[in-house]
Amino acid sequence: xxxxxxxxxxxxxxxxxxxxxxxxxxxxxxxxxxxxxxxxxxxxxxxxxxxxxxxxxxxxxxxxxxxxxxxxxxxxxxxxxxxxxxxxxxxxxxxxxxxxxxxxxxxxxxxxxxxxxxxxxxxxxxxxxxxxxxxxxxxxxxxxxxxxxxxxxxxxxxxxxxxxxx
Amino acid sequence: xxxxxxxxxxxxxxxxxxxxxxxxxxxxxxxxxxxxxxxxxxxxxxxxxxxxxxxxxxxxxxxxxxxxxxxxxxxxxxxxxxxxxxxxxxxxxxxxxxxxxxxxxxxxxxxxxxxxxxxxxxxxxxxxxxxxxxxxxxxxxxxxxxxxxxxxxxxxxxxxxxxxxxxxxxxxxxxxxxxxxxxxxxxxxxxxxxxxxxxxxxxxxxxxxxxxxxxxxxxxxxxxxxxxxxxxxxxxxxxxxxxxxxxxxxxxx
Numbered sequence: 214x215x216x217x218x219x220x221x222x223x224x225x226x227x228x229x230x231x232x233x234x235x236x237x238x239x240x241x242x243x244x245x246x247x248x249x250x251x252x253x254x255x256x257x258x259x260x261x262x263x264x265x266x267x268x269x270x271x272x273x274x275x276x277x278x279x280x281x282x283x284x285x286x287x288x289x290x291x292x293x294x295x296x297x298x299x300x301x302x303x304x305x306x307x308x309x310x311x312x313x314x315x316x317x318x319x320x321x322x323x324x325x326x327x328x329x330x331x332x333x334x335x336x337x338x339x340x341x342x343x344x345x346x347x348x349x350x351x352x353x354x355x356x357x358x359x360x361x362x363x364x365x366x367x368x369x370x371x372x373x374x375x376x377x378x379x
Numbered sequence: 380x381x382x383x384x385x386x387x388x389x390x391x392x393x394x395x396x397x398x399x400x401x402x403x404x405x406x407x408x409x410x411x412x413x414x415x416x417x418x419x420x421x422x423x424x425x426x427x428x429x430x431x432x433x434x435x436x437x438x439x440x441x442x443x444x445x446x447x448x449x450x451x452x453x454x455x456x457x458x459x460x461x462x463x464x465x466x467x468x469x470x471x472x473x474x475x476x477x478x479x480x481x482x483x484x485x486x487x488x489x490x491x492x493x494x495x496x497x498x499x500x501x502x503x504x505x506x507x508x509x510x511x512x513x514x515x516x517x518x519x520x521x522x523x524x525x526x527x528x529x530x531x532x533x534x535x536x537x538x539x540x541x542x543x544x545x546x547x548x549x550x551x552x553x554x555x556x557x558x559x560x561x562x563x564x565x566x567x568x569x570x571x572x573x574x575x576x577x578x579x580x581x582x583x584x585x586x587x588x589x590x591x592x593x594x595x596x597x598x599x600x601x602x603x604x605x606x607x608x609x610x611x612x613x614x615x616x617x618x619x620x621x622x623x624x625x626x627x628x629x630x631x632x
Contacts, residue, residue, distance in 0.1 A: 268513060269427055269430030269506070269509045269510060270428070270429055270431070270433075271426075271430065297505075298502070298506060298508065298509065299504060299508060300508065301509045302509075330515035330516070330518050331582065331585065333522050334526075352416060353419060354516060354519070355416070355419050355420035355423040355520075356419060356423075359426055359427065363419075377516075379512055
């Protein structure tokens with residue numbers, strides 16, 4: 214029983230460490246905010262953190278996995294990170310807190326539904342993170358990282374990133 | 380080793396090669412695109428494709444269990460050992476060629492990944508779940524350019540038509556089913572081809588109609604990539620792709 218208690222406490226501590234690791238490209242977001250930490254388990258004295266990639270080619274992926282391993286090792290755990298593909302990560306897993314932080318940092322949070330890929334020139338309603346106007350225009354479907362598109366606000370003229378619905 | 384593992388590896392490598400080579404072709408535009416937004420979008424899409432190829436090569440290496448890594452597949456094979464379809468290795472030429480090549484490929488991969496996602500192979504299904512969403516952006520991005528150019532100026536329409544004439548003969552290979560693919564269709568890892576062909580035709584027709592372009596009849600279909608018979612341009616591509624690993628064997632970063 215005593216052993217089980219210690220394990221439970223350890224697991225809670227390990228989870229707290231892993232979930233608070235920050236994304237290297239959006240450093241104001243934790244893995245918990247992004248919803249990419251799928252689980253933290255303890256097997257034979259080794260902590261196994263399971264992480265889902267956001268995009269297949271996201272260069273941050275390797276850095277994130279290394280950061281989680283390093284953070285857990287630094288906290289005194291034997292740690293391993295596993296990549297989980299199924300079910301695929303979706304922007305619906307970004308928490309309310311994550312969405313708030315995105316907007317506070319000038320990035321419009323993702324919409325709730327994906328637009329049909331066969332409809333060309335479709336418009337996605339995106340609010341300006343600065344002045345909240347919905348009178349915005351898409352500049353490019355692709356931006357500085359795979360997860361973002363570029364928009365501009367027609368009212369306050371601010372160019373901004375939009376976190377794509379995925 | 381289950382009965383059709385060899386065929387599964389063959390198909391996984393075919394798909395991985397398609398993605399790596401098309402991704403590499405797109406990456407050649409980095410710094411050369413006609414406008415800044417496109418200079419961002421093409422490397423972004425290249426990243427999707429190369430990322431997908433990494434996952435596929437890693438899976439092939441795992442199935443093969445000979446101690447190879449994704450890098451051995453990507454960098455250390457000879458030209459005849461690559462089994463990508465010829466379409467993806469065609470030179471970028473001008474922007475119209477590049478967008479059309481992307482469009483033909485994405486219009487095939489989108490329904491293909493949807494089928495794989497619901498298929499019997501769990502690892503492929505996971506890769507497909509991500510890739511399906513990513514390739515959706517590629518269809519729309521390229522499709523919009525085809526409409527802009529096809530229904531644009533006389534000059535842009537002429538270039539779009541040149542691209543169709545040059546590339547359409549290569550599209551048949553995308554839909555080809557060889558023995559290895561047939562085995563994977565039977566095991567349920569990849570989908571039946573007929574519904575994919577129907578969707579591919581519908582996607583092409585839809586965009587070509589909006590772009591005021593015509594789907595041509597093919598007199599001489601081009602194929603051979605799946606058997607390792609590549610076009611002359613492929614050697615030049617591979618020389619650049621493999622340069623680092625050939626010059627500094629085992630280099631990592």
